[in-house]
Amino acid sequence: MNYLANLLKYNAYSLKGNEKETYFKNKINSLTLFHFKKSAEYRNYLKGLNYKLKEKKNLKDIPFLPVRLFKEHKLISIKKEKIFKTLYSSGTSSLNLSKIFLDKYNALNQIKVLQKIFFNVVGNSRLPMLIVDKKPENIDRNNYNASIAAINGFSIFANEKIYLLDHKNEINYLVLKKFLKKNFKKKFLVFGLTSNIYLNLIEKLDKKKIKENSFINSVMIHGGGWKKIENRKLNKERFNYFLNKKIGIKKIINYYGLVEQIGSIFFECKCGYFIPSNFSDVLIRDANLDLCKKGEKGIVQLISLLPTSYPGHSILTEDIGEIVKKHNCKCYNTNDKRFLIHGRLKDAELRGCSDI
Amino acid sequence: MEIDKKAKYLVGNISKLNNFLKPFDPLIINFLDDFSKILRKESKNLSDLITLSFFCRRNNILKLKNKYFNNDHVSFGLGLLFHITPSNIPTNFAYSLIFGLLCGNSNIVKVPTKNFKEISVICETLNKTLSFKKYIKVKRMISIIRYTNNDELTKKLSLICDARLIWGGDKTISNIKKYESKSRNIDIPFSDRFSISLINTEKYLKLSNHSSNMLAKNFYNDTYVVDQNACSSPHLILWKGKSSNLAKKKFWTNLKKLVDENYNPPVISSVDNYSRLVSDLISKKNILTYRAFNRSLYVISLKKLSPNIELKKTKWGFFYECNIKDLNILKNITNKKLQTLTYFGFSKKYLKSFFQSNNFNGIDRIVPFGQALNIDLIWDGYDITKLLTRRIDIK
Numbered sequence: 235m236n237y238l239a240n241l242l243k244y245n246a247y248s249l250k251g252n253e254k255e256t257y258f259k260n261k262i263n264s265l266t267l268f269h270f271k272k273s274a275e276y277r278n279y280l281k282g283l284n285y286k287l288k289e290k291k292n293l294k295d296i297p298f299l300p301v302r303l304f305k306e307h308k309l310i311s312i313k314k315e316k317i318f319k320t321l322y323s324s325g326t327s328s329l330n331l332s333k334i335f336l337d338k339y340n341a342l343n344q345i346k347v348l349q350k351i352f353f354n355v356v357g358n359s360r361l362p363m364l365i366v367d368k369k370p371e372n373i374d375r376n377n378y379n380a381s382i383a384a385i386n387g388f389s390i391f392a393n394e395k396i397y398l399l400d401h402k403n404e405i406n407y408l409v410l411k412k413f414l415k416k417n418f419k420k421k422f423l424v425f426g427l428t429s430n431i432y433l434n435l436i437e438k439l440d441k442k443k444i445k446e447n448s449f450i451n452s453v454m455i456h457g458g459g460w461k462k463i464e465n466r467k468l469n470k471e472r473f474n475y476f477l478n479k480k481i482g483i484k485k486i487i488n489y490y491g492l493v494e495q496i497g498s499i500f501f502e503c504k505c506g507y508f509i510p511s512n513f514s515d516v517l518i519r520d521a522n523l524d525l526c527k528k529g530e531k532g533i534v535q536l537i538s539l540l541p542t543s544y545p546g547h548s549i550l551t552e553d554i555g556e557i558v559k560k561h562n563c564k565c566y567n568t569n570d571k572r573f574l575i576h577g578r579l580k581d582a583e584l585r586g587c588s589d590i
Numbered sequence: 591m592e593i594d595k596k597a598k599y600l601v602g603n604i605s606k607l608n609n610f611l612k613p614f615d616p617l618i619i620n621f622l623d624d625f626s627k628i629l630r631k632e633s634k635n636l637s638d639l640i641t642l643s644f645f646c647r648r649n650n651i652l653k654l655k656n657k658y659f660n661n662d663h664v665s666f667g668l669g670l671l672f673h674i675t676p677s678n679i680p681t682n683f684a685y686s687l688i689f690g691l692l693c694g695n696s697n698i699v700k701v702p703t704k705n706f707k708e709i710s711v712i713c714e715t716l717n718k719t720l721s722f723k724k725y726i727k728v729k730r731m732i733s734i735i736r737y738t739n740n741d742e743l744t745k746k747l748s749l750i751c752d753a754r755l756i757w758g759g760d761k762t763i764s765n766i767k768k769y770e771s772k773s774r775n776i777d778i779p780f781s782d783r784f785s786i787s788l789i790n791t792e793k794y795l796k797l798s799n800h801s802s803n804m805l806a807k808n809f810y811n812d813t814y815v816v817d818q819n820a821c822s823s824p825h826l827i828l829w830k831g832k833s834s835n836l837a838k839k840k841f842w843t844n845l846k847k848l849v850d851e852n853y854n855p856p857v858i859s860s861v862d863n864y865s866r867l868v869s870d871l872i873s874k875k876n877i878l879t880y881r882a883f884n885r886s887l888y889v890i891s892l893k894k895l896s897p898n899i900e901l902k903k904t905k906w907g908f909f910y911e912c913n914i915k916d917l918n919i920l921k922n923i924t925n926k927k928l929q930t931l932t933y934f935g936f937s938k939k940y941l942k943s944f945f946q947s948n949n950f951n952g953i954d955r956i957v958p959f960g961q962a963l964n965i966d967l968i969w970d971g972y973d974i975t976k977l978l979t980r981r982i983d984i985k
Contacts, residue, residue, distance in 0.1 A: 275872045276872075278871055278872050278873075278874045279868055279871050279872050281871075282870075282871030282872075282874070282877070282880070283871065299868065300861060300864055300865035300868055302865050303865060303868055303869060303872065306869050307869065307872050307873075309872075520857075521857045521860045521885055522860070522884070522885050523860060523864060523885070532857075533857065533860075533861065550861065550864070552858070552861055579856075579857055579858040579861060580856060580858060
C-alpha cells in the first residue's frame with residue numbers, strides 16, 4: 235500500500251485520462267483483494283456475491299458497499315489492538331451511528347491527502363480560521379459527530395482558530411470582533427456546515443455589530459448539504475448571493491465528501507463542478523444499479539484509494555449526482571471527469587406502519 | 591369541546607358527536623350503501639377506493655351482519671371511539687371508521703398527516719353523503735381530524751372516549767398508552783406484525799399456466815400493491831412438498847413478469863433492497879443462496895427456519911423462502927407477532943383441523959393467496975363487533 239506515499243509527491247490532479255483509469259483499476263482491484271483478506275465481513279459479502287477475485291475487474295464491476303452498512307455492521311480490516319481512532323457519524327435518517335475504524339497509517343493518510351487537496355484550492359499556507367460552530371466539546375457527541383470530524387479535519391490547516399458559537403448556540407460577538415479586527419486585512423478562512431452557515435451568518439448575525447467589509451478577504455469552505463435547512467428552499471446561487479450581499483464574502487467553496495471516506499474530499503471548482511483528485515473517482519448508477527450515461531442523474535458511488543483499515547474504498551452513497559456531459563472548465567489543469575451533486579435520494583414515501 | 595387551532599377537521603365536528611345505535615342499524619347500512627354509490631363515481635380508478643366502495647355495498651354489509659350480528663342479543667355501541675390510524679395503507683382509516691359505525695358508535699378519526707389522494711376523496715364523499723337530511727343522526731357520529739405534534743389534543747381526546755383503536759405499530763401504541771383514559775376505556779392496539787405464505791409444491795406444479803399466473807397475480811396484490819409494507823403482506827414463503835425447486839422457479843418467474851410490467855417504486859427502494867442483501871450476506875447466517883431477479887424482486891433462500899424471523903420484515907419486494915417437510919415446524923417461528931398465513935394447495939378443512947389440534951401462540955389469520963389485505967370484522971385476532979359493543983344481559 236505504499237503507492238499513496240508515492241502519489242503524494244505529485245500534484246493532486248496530476249493523473250489524467252487513460253493513465254488514471256489504469257492506475258485506479260490496478261489499485262482498486264488490489265484494495266478489494268486486500269480487504270477480502272483482512273475483513274471477515276467484507277469476505278462474507280464478496281463470497282456471497284460469488285465474486286471472482288482472480289479476475290482483474292473494470293472499475294464499474296468492483297463491488298460497492300451501500301453506505302448504511304457502516305451503521306449496521308462493524309466493518310474493519312485491522313486487528314482490534316491497532317485501532318487508533320473510531321469515527322462516528324449519524325448521517326441523516328437513522329438512529330444508528332456509522333462506525334469507521336482507523337489505524338495510525340490510515341488516519342495519517344487522511345490528513346496528508348486532505349491537506350494536499352485543500353492546499354491546492356486555498357493556497358499553500360496556514361491561515362486564521364473562523365469556525366461557524368460550537369467548540370467540539372460543546373457539541374452533543376451522540377448525534378452530531380459528522381461536524382466534529384469535519385472541524386477536526388479542517389482545523390489542522392489553521393494557524394489560529396475561533397468558534398463563532400458559544401455553548402448556548404449564540405453568536406459570540408466579543409470573540410468574533412476581536413478575530414475580525416486582527417485578521418480582516420488579510421486572507422482568512424470561514425468554515426462550517428452549510429446549514430450552520432446559513433442559520434448563523436445569513437439569518438442570525440447582526441451586521442451592525444461588526445465592521446463593514448470585515449469578510450471581504452475571507453474564503454468560505456462549507457459542506458454537508460441542504461437537508462437541515464430544506465424548508466428555506468435554498469440553492470447554491472441563492473446561498474452565495476445572500477452571503478455576498480450580507481457580509482461581502484466573495485470566495486465561497488462548497489465541499490462534498492463522506493465521513494466514510496475522509497481525506498479524498500471534493501472541492502467545488504470556480505466553474506461550480508466537483509472534480510475527482512488522484513485519490514478518488516466517482517460513478518453514477520441508475521435504479522437498476524447499472525451505470526448511468528453522462529448527464530443522467532443517478533445514485534453516487536464514490537471510490538477512494540485511502541481506506542485501508544476498513545473496507546470503504548468503494549461505497550454506494552444515498553446521494554443523487556450526475557457526471558457533467560459537456561464543459562469548458564479547465565480548473566485544476568485537468569479535463570477529466572466533473573460531477574454535480576443534486577441532494578439526497580428521497581426517503582421512502584411515508585408508508586411505514588409505524589409512521590402516522 | 592374546544593379543538594386546538596393546529597388540528598383540522600376534514601369531516602364533522604367533535605362537539606356534535608353524541609349518538610350511538612344498535613350494531614348494524616338500518617340507518618348505517620343505508621348510509622354506507624349511499625356512500626358506496628357516490629364513492630364508486632368519485633373513485634378516479636384508484637383500486638383501493640373501488641375496493642372500499644365494494645366493501646360498503648348493502649349486499650356486503652348484510653353478509654357481515656348475517657355473520658356477526660345476533661338478533662337475540664340486546665346490544666349497543668360502546669359510545670365514543672378514538673381512532674388513531676396508520677399511514678401505510680391510505681384507506682385504513684375508513685375501514686376503522688366503518689367498523690365503529692357498524693357497531694353503533696360515534697367516532698373521532700385521526701388520519702395520517704401524509705396527503706393521500708384517497709383520504710381527501712373519501713372525506714369529500716363522506717361530506718356529500720352526510721349532507722342528505724336523512725343522515726342527520728349519522729352526522730353526529732363522524733368526525734375526522736388531522737393534526738401533528740399536538741399532545742394536548744391527544745390527551746383531551748383520550749379522556750373522553752370509550753375505546754381507542756390504535757393503529758400504526760408498537761411505537762404509536764406505547765405513545766398513545768401514555769395518555770390517561772377513562773377507567774372503562776378499552777384499548778385495541780394493532781401492533782407491528784409480520785406474515786408468511788405457505789405453498790404446496792405438488793399442487794402448484796399441477797396448475798395450468800393460466801391458474802399459476804392468477805396465483806402470481808394474487809400474490810402480487812397481497813404484497814406489491816402496498817410496497818409489501820402492510821403487516822399482512824408476507825415476507826417469508828414456505829414451500830412444502832416435492833420438486834420445490836421447480837415450483838420456485840415457476841413461481842418467481844411468473845411474479846417477476848408482473849413486477850417488470852407493473853411495479854415502479856422510487857429509486858431509494860433499490861438502495862434499500864441491495865443494502866438488505868449485503869447486510870444478510872455479511873451476517874452470513876442461515877443463507878443457502880439468493881436470487882436478485884430485478885431491483886424489486888430479491889429472494890433469499892434460508893437453510894432452516896430460525897426463530898425471530900419477524901426481525902427480517904421487509905418491503906419493496908424482498909422475500910425469504912425455506913423448504914419445510916412438516917407443518918409442525920411452524921412452531922419454530924410462530925409467536926405473537928405472526929399475523930397472517932396466506933396459503934395455496936391446502937384445504938380449509940385440513941388447515942382448520944391442524945390449527946385446532948396444535949396450540950400455536952400466534953397466527954391470527956389463515957387466508958388463501960390474494961386475500962392478505964382483505965380487512966374484516968375479525969382482524970388481528972380481535973372480534974371487533976364484540977369489542978366495540980356493550981351487551982345487556984337479560985335473564
